[in-house]
Amino acid sequence: MKKHLLLGALAVAGLAAGAASGATLDDVKARGKLKCGVTTGLVGFAAPDANGNWAGFDVSYCRALAAAVLGDQNAIEFVPTTGKTRFTALASGEVDVLARNTTWTFSRDVDLKFEFVGINYYDGQGFMVPKSLGVSSAKELDGATVCIQTGTTTELNLADFFRSNNMDYEPVPIETNAEAQQQFLAGACDVYTTDASGLAATRATFENPGDYVILPEIISKEPLGPLVRHGDQEWGDIARWTLNALISAEELGITSANIDELAKGTNNPEINRILGTEGDLGGMFRLDKQWAYRAIKAGGNYGELFEKHIGESTPVGLARGLNAQWKDGGLLYSPPFR
Amino acid sequence: MTVTTDPPKESFRLGMLIYDTRYRAMTIQVVAMFGFMLLLGWLVSNTIRNLDALGKGIDFGFLWEPAGYDINQHLIEYNSQMPHIRAAAIGLMNTLLVAFMGCVLATILGVVIGVLRLSRNWLVAKLMTVYVEGFRNVPVLLWIVFFMAILIETLPAPRDFRSGEATMFLGDMVAFTNRGFYIPEPKFTAGLGDVSVFNGAFAVSLDLIAFLLTLGAGILIARLVKLRADRIQEATGDRPTTWYLELGFVFLPAIVLLWVLGFYLEPPALKGFNFKGGIHMRNSLIALWLALSFYTAAFIAEIVRGGILAVPKGQTEASYALGLRPNLTMRLVILPQALRVIIPPLISNYLNLTKNSSLAIAVGYMDITGTLGGITLNQTGRELECILLLMLCYLTISLLISAVMNWYNSHVKLVER
Numbered sequence: 135m136k137k138h139l140l141l142g143a144l145a146v147a148g149l150a151a152g153a154a155s156g157a158t159l160d161d162v163k164a165r166g167k168l169k170c171g172v173t174t175g176l177v178g179f180a181a182p183d184a185n186g187n188w189a190g191f192d193v194s195y196c197r198a199l200a201a202a203v204l205g206d207q208n209a210i211e212f213v214p215t216t217g218k219t220r221f222t223a224l225a226s227g228e229v230d231v232l233a234r235n236t237t238w239t240f241s242r243d244v245d246l247k248f249e250f251v252g253i254n255y256y257d258g259q260g261f262m263v264p265k266s267l268g269v270s271s272a273k274e275l276d277g278a279t280v281c282i283q284t285g286t287t288t289e290l291n292l293a294d295f296f297r298s299n300n301m302d303y304e305p306v307p308i309e310t311n312a313e314a315q316q317q318f319l320a321g322a323c324d325v326y327t328t329d330a331s332g333l334a335a336t337r338a339t340f341e342n343p344g345d346y347v348i349l350p351e352i353i354s355k356e357p358l359g360p361l362v363r364h365g366d367q368e369w370g371d372i373a374r375w376t377l378n379a380l381i382s383a384e385e386l387g388i389t390s391a392n393i394d395e396l397a398k399g400t401n402n403p404e405i406n407r408i409l410g411t412e413g414d415l416g417g418m419f420r421l422d423k424q425w426a427y428r429a430i431k432a433g434g435n436y437g438e439l440f441e442k443h444i445g446e447s448t449p450v451g452l453a454r455g456l457n458a459q460w461k462d463g464g465l466l467y468s469p470p471f472r
Numbered sequence: 473m474t475v476t477t478d479p480p481k482e483s484f485r486l487g488m489l490i491y492d493t494r495y496r497a498m499t500i501q502v503v504a505m506f507g508f509m510l511l512l513g514w515l516v517s518n519t520i521r522n523l524d525a526l527g528k529g530i531d532f533g534f535l536w537e538p539a540g541y542d543i544n545q546h547l548i549e550y551n552s553q554m555p556h557i558r559a560a561a562i563g564l565m566n567t568l569l570v571a572f573m574g575c576v577l578a579t580i581l582g583v584v585i586g587v588l589r590l591s592r593n594w595l596v597a598k599l600m601t602v603y604v605e606g607f608r609n610v611p612v613l614l615w616i617v618f619f620m621a622i623l624i625e626t627l628p629a630p631r632d633f634r635s636g637e638a639t640m641f642l643g644d645m646v647a648f649t650n651r652g653f654y655i656p657e658p659k660f661t662a663g664l665g666d667v668s669v670f671n672g673a674f675a676v677s678l679d680l681i682a683f684l685l686t687l688g689a690g691i692l693i694a695r696l697v698k699l700r701a702d703r704i705q706e707a708t709g710d711r712p713t714t715w716y717l718e719l720g721f722v723f724l725p726a727i728v729l730l731w732v733l734g735f736y737l738e739p740p741a742l743k744g745f746n747f748k749g750g751i752h753m754r755n756s757l758i759a760l761w762l763a764l765s766f767y768t769a770a771f772i773a774e775i776v777r778g779g780i781l782a783v784p785k786g787q788t789e790a791s792y793a794l795g796l797r798p799n800l801t802m803r804l805v806i807l808p809q810a811l812r813v814i815i816p817p818l819i820s821n822y823l824n825l826t827k828n829s830s831l832a833i834a835v836g837y838m839d840i841t842g843t844l845g846g847i848t849l850n851q852t853g854r855e856l857e858c859i860l861l862l863m864l865c866y867l868t869i870s871l872l873i874s875a876v877m878n879w880y881n882s883h884v885k886l887v888e889r
Contacts, residue, residue: 218850225855246853247527267631277744279651284833284842285850290540293552304651304746305542306756307836307847316621321629322650322755324745364527 158230158362158369159203159420167209170196171229174214174310178335178443178450179235188212191443192233194433195254195360199231199376201432202425216309218285221246224363231373233360235329237287247364251374254359254436256456256465258352259291260330262337265345267324272351276301281314281323283307288328291354311336329356331444331452338449371419379408379426381468383435385459390434397427407471415471426471436466523856532861534852535560541847543838545754548674556848563843564865570760570839571826571869577765578825579818582772587802589777600773607770613831615767620759620835624650627755633742645739647747652754654740654747661734679733686729687722694718756837760829768825775817779810812885819877823870830866840865 162168172180172192180190188210197207213229224232225247235257236242238250263269272295282289284307296303306323308314315336318326326333330352337343360377362370383389386405388396397409406412408430410423417423433439440457444450458464489499523529535557542552547565550558589600607615627650628638640647647654664678697717705711740750783806791801832839833846840862849858 218846221850221853222855225853241851241853275745277746277748279746284836284847289847290552290851293540293542296542297552303542305544307544307833307838307842309833309836317624320624320650321631322624365525 158366159372162203162230166204167211168196168200168204168231169211169213169229170199171213171215171220171223171232171234172196173234174216174312176235176311176332176335177339178448178452179331180212180233189443191255191439192235192360194439194443195233195377195380196231197432198380198429199373202376202379202421202429203372205428207428207432216285217283218309221248224248224361227363230369231360231362235332235358236361237329237356238359238361239287242361248361249364249370250359250361251370252359252377253357253465254377255331255357257329257331257356257358259288259327259354259356260333260352261349262318262326262333262346263324263349264321265347269349272349272353273299273301275303275325277303278324279304279306279322280325280327281306281308281318282327283311283314284309286328287354287356292327295353315339329358331358331450334452335444335450338451343449368419372421375419375471376426376429378468379429379471380436380439381459381466382408382471383426383430384437384466385461385468388430388435389438390431393427393431404471519856528853528856530857531854532857534848534854534857537852539848540851543843545757545838556844556852559848560840560844560861563838563840566837567826567829567832567839567841567865568869570757570764570829570832570837573761574764574768574825574829575822577761578768578772578821581765581769583776585769586773586776587780589773590780604770604773607767608774612763612767612828613834615763616760616831616834619763620755623652623755623759626650630742630746633747645737647740647742649747650755651746652752652756652758654750654752656737656739657749657751659736659738661736663733682733683726683729687726690722690725694721697721754837756832756835759835760832760837764825764828767828768821771821771824772818775814775821776810779812779814780806782813783809808884815877815881815884819874819881822873822877826869826873827866 170193172188172190175181176190178190180188180192183189193212196210196212200210201207213223215223215229215232215234220232220234220236221242223229233254235255236250237257238253242248243250261272261275263275269275275296280292280303282292282305289305289307292303292305306317308317311328311332314326314328317323319340326336328336330348333348337346337348340346360373362373382404386402386408388405388408393409396405397411399411400406403412407415408426410416410425410427414423416425434442437459440452440454441447444452446453454462454464456465458466460467489495520530536555538553539556539559540552541559543550543559543562545566546562547569548562550562585600585603588596589604591597591600627648630647630649630651632638633640633647633649638649645656660679664682666675666677668675694717697714701712701714738749740747740752742748787805787809788801791805792798796804829839830841830845833842836842844858844865845862849855852858
């Protein structure tokens with residue numbers, strides 16, 4: 135028994151020791167690799183391709199960050215995390231940044247001691263059902279069996295939604311998206327619920343995507359974004375402004391095609407400041423002038439990444455919707471680079 | 473006058489702690505103990521300091537916050553507005569339920585398979601060998617997932633029952649679906665109702681208590697009848713026929729009670745998305761239960777086989793010489809002696825089964841690892857507190873099982889004089 139206690143204490147001490155170490159930027163530079171927490175596999179957002187290379191919308195953010203900090207968008211170690219393990223992985227220092235469709239909530243920000251660096255996808259929780267069920271609204275789901283990924287905000291939203299509508303349901307808690315898919319396709323649950331983007335991404339991998347519908351109700355706000363540990367403000371700033379650089383790049387028309395042209399200098403001072411031809415913004419957080427240039431160059435600006443991984447031309451097929459630039463009626467609005 | 477000189481009395485010097493073999497062993501142990509305590513103290517203080525640096529002191533207050541999530545299988549009343557501690561208790565009960573069911577089934581299977589493995593029938597013995605080697609050489613997690621996959625993929629969905637693709641069994645009383653098994657629920661038209669205990673923490677069915685009491689009393693009376701028969705047999709040599717009395721005393725009062733209370737079975741019926749009414753045995757419970765039982769049964773079978781082989785052959789021969797048939801020999805002579813060898817390793821297998829039940833999340837069974845160590849931990853971010861509580865729970869369960877089984881062991885073990 136004593137031995138167990140000792141081992142437990144050792145594990146805990148190890149965990150805490152990892153978390154307490156200060157400057158993440160120095161750690162990443164010394165390691166030469168960025169450790170990025172992603173999902174265990176959600177097509178469009180983060181999934182390994184046929185060659186084992188990770189690709190997706192969340193993955194691209196990590197690549198941009200690695201390019202900005204280390205100058206190499208492939209200097210990344212991807213750590214697949216489940217809904218349950220992700221926060222422990224980040225808190226313990228197992229990953230430097232978590233880019234895993236994680237909803238920004240008060241308690242996660244304040245109580246779990248994390249720092250959300252922005253929102254890279256405005257989402258909401260939805261329901262997917264087989265067409266053959268003949269259901270057209272979430273209000274008709276009384277008594278249904280619902281598959282749900284455990285350890286997520288969707289679990290709490292679901293409980294609230296059914297309670298406030300005086301409906302009954304049978305939750306089937308599931309660890310990963312792949313298992314949920316298996317149970318849903320076999321009919322072991324009537325409904326699969328998660329963020330609407332996740333539903334679209336999951337449906338894209340089905341054999342007959344047309345046999346399934348996503349119900350119109352969106353029952354929650356799910357602002358998804360990358361997050362880092364609380365307490366290392368410098369690293370938080372780097373992560374935040376890398377995301378902002380991608381968003382601003384789209385707004386200012388910097389694309390992976392014209393970036394080299396623009397990097398020679400333009401008459402737009404903000405573009406010049408982002409690309410490092412004017413002033414030294416990178417130096418303010420101990421990076422070089424070219425950090426944002428490399429981040430944008432890695433995969434393109436926000437809009438390009440969106441279209442490439444989850445946009446309407448992809449199997450996932452998501453419209454920009456709320457995720458359009460503010461000038462186009464969306465919510466994306468980056469603070470100025472000044 | 474003789475002068476006796478005492479040997480000079482050796483006074484204790486500090487150096488003796490190292491150079492004197494009488495004290496050296498003690499010194500080493502004290503130093504080692506000291507070092508161990510220092511290491512432990514460093515680990516604890518380091519943990520607390522680092523947690524403080526993160527702004528996360530140890531605090532169990534979160535246990536009384538509303539949990540906010542639902543749990544499908546709850547043996548006592550639960551909804552998402554109840555506190556985390558209640559959710560943890562639900563999980564604990566689910567753990568105990570599957571552990572208990574698992575231990576019972578594993579023991580039955582294990583004993584049968586262990587005995588059959590010693591069978592003289594070549595085919596039976598070999599089949600049992602295949603069973604044992606197959607189950608114990610594959611990780612139990614794979615068996616759990618495998619059983620779950622079979623249940624999900626092979627059984628029909630509830631909606632297939634509506635279209636007539638699948639039918640219920642036993643006169644529409646039982647339905648096997650890929651969401652679990654639905655069996656009839658015992659109900660009473662003139663029931664006594666429930667009584668709530670611990671300030672309404674949970675309710676206990678009075679009908680069940682009345683039924684168990686009646687059954688227990690019946691069994692007790694039947695035993696008295698049997699003892700009386702034994703006495704008459706010893707005194708006169710004639711044993712009165714009592715089996716109908718015993719049977720009557722055991723079952724008649726219970727049946728009368730059920731009739732008085734208006735007992736009936738409520739069958740499950742397809743309503744909306746799912747079957748309603750009846751008892752729902754979820755496929756996560758069934759998969760976990762079967763996988764744990766079958767896996768542990770393979771180990772128990774080997775223990776039983778070893779126990780039986782440990783009884784000297786002379787005992788069997790002596791028993792045959794007295795005219796006992798093989799069946800009776802096994803029951804009256806071999807097994808009671810084999811039990812002494814079997815029980816200690818059996819305890820550790822019960823413990824293993826209970827601890828292995830923490831793999832439940834693989835099939836979405838909400839045991840205590842799934843509630844307290846899963847969702848609660850995740851939603852509150854109190855890793856250390858949750859894991860410590862979790863360890864405490866499993867430790868308590870294991871020690872309780874050990875205590876009970878050790879008591880039973882001392883009960884059956886050979887009394888030596």
